[in-house]
Amino acid sequence: MIIEGCASLESYFLKFINEEFRNLMDNDFKDVFKDVPYKVSIGWLSCIDHAWDTICRYKTGHLTREYVRNKFEYLHRIEYTTNFESSIDAIEKDGLITIKRLMVIVRVDALNKTILDNISNLERVKEWIKVVLRHEIGHLIHYKTFHNAPLKEYTDTFKQRHDELDEFEKWVDSLDEVDPDEYLRRYHSIAMEAMADAFGGITVDDVIANEPRIPSDKGCKYEIKTL
Secondary structure, eight states, rough: OOOOOOOHHHHOOOOOHHHHHHHHHHHTTHHTTTSSEEEEEEEOOOOEEEHHHHITTTSSOOHHHHHHHHHHHHHHHHHHTOEEEEEEEEETTEEEEEOOOOOOOOHHHHHHHHHHHTOOOOOHHHHHEEEHHHHHHHHHHGGGTTOOHHHHHHHHHHHHHHHHHHHHHHHEEEEEEEOOHHHHHHTTTHHHHHHHHHHOOOOHHHHHHHHHOOSSSTTOOOOOEEE
């Protein structure tokens, strides 16, 4: 693999992600979002920015010790496992939801770890990114159905996801060792995750086939040349 035009792997992959996102939005999903009255975009988030958003940005009232501890436990759990996420910025008025923005977010610190863990097979990382972007855009396609929808429909949907995710995490915590493929199959059976796959035009088999795998240390040898 030859990398041109960027002085760092991070810059190279962020540029690749942005170009792939734009390509999907301008072609495969052009008709889906062409008439929406809000912005659909992609952005980058550092671990500090993510911590601020998670702990403080939407919090009202006092920051209790227990609240902060629980948030940090969550951040620690996903620190290097969540490379991408999708977000909906919306307000409620007269019992209806109005979307202000939909966004795919790249968590740069987690992405950098994925890149380094798979330094011997960066082409696979690129193929994985293409699949993940389709999944995240699938979430945005689902989210757009909430525009002008009743607040209850919105809150009930996300409550169901929270409950299903809680059950999934309890299953993970109950095991001494988790099979990677079974992990992905169970995660993508969560209702909103399965919908994102369908809207994005992928299957869980696509996800499994392209998931980066950290190679074995046995017989591993890297040669790094510097200028």
